[in-house]
Amino acid sequence: xxxxxxxxxxxxxxxxxxxxxxxxxxxxxxxxxxxxxxxxxxxxxxxxxxxxxxxxxxxxxxxxxxxxxxxxxxxxxxxxxxxxxxxxxxxxxxxxxxxxxxxxxxxxxxxxxxxxxxxxxxxxxxxxxxxxxxxxxxxxxxxxxxxxxxxxxxxxxxxxxxxxxxxxxxxxxxxxxxxxxxxxxxxxxxxxxxxxxxxxxxxxxxxxxxxxxxxxxxxxxxxxxxxxxxxxxxxxxxxxxxxxxxxxxxxxxxxxxxxxxxxxxxxxxxxxxxxxxxxxxxxxxxxxxxxxxxxxxxxxxxxx
Amino acid sequence: xxxxxxxxxxxxxxxxxxxxxxxxxxxxxxxxxxxxxxxxxxxxxxxxxxxxxxxxxxxxxxxxxxxxxxxxxxxxxxxxxxxxxxxxxxxxxxxxxxxxxxxxxxxxxxxxxxxxxxxxxxxxxxxxxxxxxxxxxxxxxxxxxxxxxxxxxxxxxxxxxxxxxxxxxxxxxxxxxxxxxxxxxxxxxxxxxxxxxxxxxxxxxxxxxxxxxxxxxxxxxxxxxxxxxxxxxxxxxxxxxxxxxxxxxxxxxxxxxxxxxxxxxxxxxxxxxxxxxxxxxxxxxxxxxxxxxxxxxxxxxxxxxxxxxxxxxxxxxxxxxxxxxxxxxxxxxxxxxxxxxxxxxxxxxxxxxxxxxxxxxxxxxxxxxx
Numbered sequence: 001x002x003x004x005x006x007x008x009x010x011x012x013x014x015x016x017x018x019x020x021x022x023x024x025x026x027x028x029x030x031x032x033x034x035x036x037x038x039x040x041x042x043x044x045x046x047x048x049x050x051x052x053x054x055x056x057x058x059x060x061x062x063x064x065x066x067x068x069x070x071x072x073x074x075x076x077x078x079x080x081x082x083x084x085x086x087x088x089x090x091x092x093x094x095x096x097x098x099x100x101x102x103x104x105x106x107x108x109x110x111x112x113x114x115x116x117x118x119x120x121x122x123x124x125x126x127x128x129x130x131x132x133x134x135x136x137x138x139x140x141x142x143x144x145x146x147x148x149x150x151x152x153x154x155x156x157x158x159x160x161x162x163x164x165x166x167x168x169x170x171x172x173x174x175x176x177x178x179x180x181x182x183x184x185x186x187x188x189x190x191x192x193x194x195x196x197x198x199x200x201x202x203x204x205x206x207x208x209x210x211x212x213x214x215x216x217x218x219x220x221x222x223x224x225x226x227x228x229x230x231x232x233x234x235x236x237x238x239x240x241x242x243x244x245x246x247x248x249x250x251x252x253x254x255x256x257x258x259x260x261x262x263x264x265x266x267x268x269x270x271x272x273x274x275x276x277x278x279x280x281x282x283x284x285x286x287x288x289x290x291x292x293x294x295x296x297x298x299x300x301x302x303x304x
Numbered sequence: 305x306x307x308x309x310x311x312x313x314x315x316x317x318x319x320x321x322x323x324x325x326x327x328x329x330x331x332x333x334x335x336x337x338x339x340x341x342x343x344x345x346x347x348x349x350x351x352x353x354x355x356x357x358x359x360x361x362x363x364x365x366x367x368x369x370x371x372x373x374x375x376x377x378x379x380x381x382x383x384x385x386x387x388x389x390x391x392x393x394x395x396x397x398x399x400x401x402x403x404x405x406x407x408x409x410x411x412x413x414x415x416x417x418x419x420x421x422x423x424x425x426x427x428x429x430x431x432x433x434x435x436x437x438x439x440x441x442x443x444x445x446x447x448x449x450x451x452x453x454x455x456x457x458x459x460x461x462x463x464x465x466x467x468x469x470x471x472x473x474x475x476x477x478x479x480x481x482x483x484x485x486x487x488x489x490x491x492x493x494x495x496x497x498x499x500x501x502x503x504x505x506x507x508x509x510x511x512x513x514x515x516x517x518x519x520x521x522x523x524x525x526x527x528x529x530x531x532x533x534x535x536x537x538x539x540x541x542x543x544x545x546x547x548x549x550x551x552x553x554x555x556x557x558x559x560x561x562x563x564x565x566x567x568x569x570x571x572x573x574x575x576x577x578x579x580x581x582x583x584x585x586x587x588x589x590x591x592x593x594x595x596x597x598x599x600x601x602x603x604x605x606x607x608x609x610x611x612x613x614x615x616x617x618x619x620x621x622x623x624x625x626x627x628x629x630x631x632x633x634x635x636x637x638x639x640x641x642x643x644x645x646x647x648x649x650x651x652x653x654x655x656x657x658x659x660x661x662x663x664x665x666x667x668x669x670x671x672x673x674x
Contacts, residue, residue, distance in 0.1 A: 198365050199398035203412035203459075204386030213411070217402035 037274035044268035058275035091181025120179035188222035314377035316499035322371035346514035391460030541661040569601035590652035591629035599646035
């Protein structure tokens with residue numbers, strides 16, 4: 001065991017101080033400031049005089065607001081649950097295909113892995129901008145093709161029509177967020193020992209049985225970690241919704257991250273916006289706790 | 305299909321002219337042999353000789369390029385691994401890491417949709433035989449190497465297979481455990497009276513366990529026979545060198561009028577009429593130290609390994625040919641000492657063709673064998 005002398009310990013603390021100072025200045029202080037603001041009626045126009053203490057009024061207002069309930073639903077269901085589920089299932093399926101015997105026999109495994117990387121190399125903002133053009137009601141390639149092939153008579157404003165806006169936004173998120181799932185799952189699949197499949201062959205297992213009893217248990221820990229991480233990353237994402245729909249049409253696709261922005265910089269209600277931010281942080285912490293429970297404490301039995 | 309455990313009049317396993325090619329490389333060539341029901345057959349050879357490939361062909365994990373594989377009078381050449389009714393114990397054990405010991409052993413029976421009661425009783429029976437009862441609810445990672453190895457064997461036993469296949473099952477165990485498990489395997493074979501095919505690179509395992517040994521080299525069978533046959537009458541220099549530890553000594557020389565002559569050795573009284581260049585093979589245990597001036601020649605000692613009950617003396621003839629000999633007990637020898645060596649019995653000498661390596665029968669022996 002290593003043991004440190006008093007001097008060494010002092011030195012270690014001294015070296016940790018700058019990092020701690022930065023963290024405190026840029027994360028801890030804003031957090032405290034934000035929580036404090038959430039109990040005031042601070043306005044963007046009245047920053048100098050500051051806000052008046054209003055207690056829990058902001059929070060009570062939020063929970064009594066049916067529009068806010070819709071924002072929470074949009075965030076948890078559409079933005080997070082649906083998009084994460086699709087990414088996990090589709091990503092795993094693509095990874096299974098890339099690592100399959102067929103693709104290996106055709107010697108396409110490596111080229112396909114490379115191809116899967118491509119969307120990842122595209123910055124979110126660029127991806128959303130390009131997708132907006134693809135989805136465009138007048139000039140978009142999808143509408144042009146659908147009209148050309150006679151599937152529709154009138155162009156569809158994908159990002160402006162309540163029936164299409166979520167599927168369209170989720171398409172963008174899935175496209176951009178798929179690579180990390182595909183590549184991580186492909187890596188996880190490569191760690192499955194080949195002789196387990198052979199043992200299963202001898203035991204008389206068919207493909208489906210082999211998948212459930214050999215492949216899936218090996219892939220599960222990676223899938224669980226990816227699920228939790230993408231959930232946290234997506235839940236507080238501002239770019240996808242704001243860049244593609246600006247929370248519209250109207251506030252139809254409004255989510256928590258865009259609501260924070262709207263309340264603060266459109267409605268100038270910094271106090272209310274801070275309360276939403278604090279609420280988001282509390283929700284994110286729930287995921288965080290689960291994440292630490294299962295991943296950091298290695299619930300997955302050293303298979304990681 | 306009912307599992308039957310009656311002894312059949314057909315060979316448990318028969319290979320007919322089996323060949324395996326990978327792209328353009330011939331891995332196995334012209335393999336034909338048959339295994340009697342209840343036999344323990346070891347397949348040995350150096351690494352890369354094709355022995356694991358051969359086992360995988362029998363198991364159905366690889367397809368044959370040519371030839372036929374028969375199990376109990378049934379052509380299984382085209383049958384999948386699962387259809388062949390074999391069990392295999394892998395070098396890595398290949399236990400399902402997410403399943404308990406019980407689930408690991410029951411898996412094949414579950415797939416075969418056997419009744420629950422039967423699965424339970426078969427698993428219990430195997431667990432009792434292998435002293436795994438206390439570990440049935442553990443995961444493989446919670447077991448020691450030796451226990452995992454027993455689970456792998458248990459998984460095989462539970463199936464009551466026509467043939468057991470073992471792929472170097474002991475190579476991941478430490479020396480002490482290996483020796484112990486070897487004995488357990490021998491007992492298991494006797495108790496189950498099952499046919500077992502056992503691949504190993506360790507000739508000691510093969511010699512101690514097997515009724516029949518197949519020596520494989522460069523994809524071809526060098527010799528198949530009982531351990532005694534292989535030891536006493538190796539068909540060629542490869543088999544002679546492979547079987548026995550330490551290895552057989554080889555000395556090139558000539559034979560003429562019943563006298564073997566090399567640069568440093570001279571052995572008379574061989575009573576052979578053949579003449580010309582020849583390779584002499586003599587096992588370390590057939591050599592002994594001689595009193596000065598007597599014996600067949602002289603070696604310079606390079607190292608002595610003292611093993612307690614015996615000593616293994618490594619030396620060289622004057623022309624550099626290495627010679628190993630075993631002596632009972634300890635010997636007072638140092639590096640650089642020059643000592644005379646002798647043979648205990650001319651019958652213990654082997655002769656091989658220097659070109660083909662084939663065994664040359666020394667002389668028509670007096671017909672008083674067994």
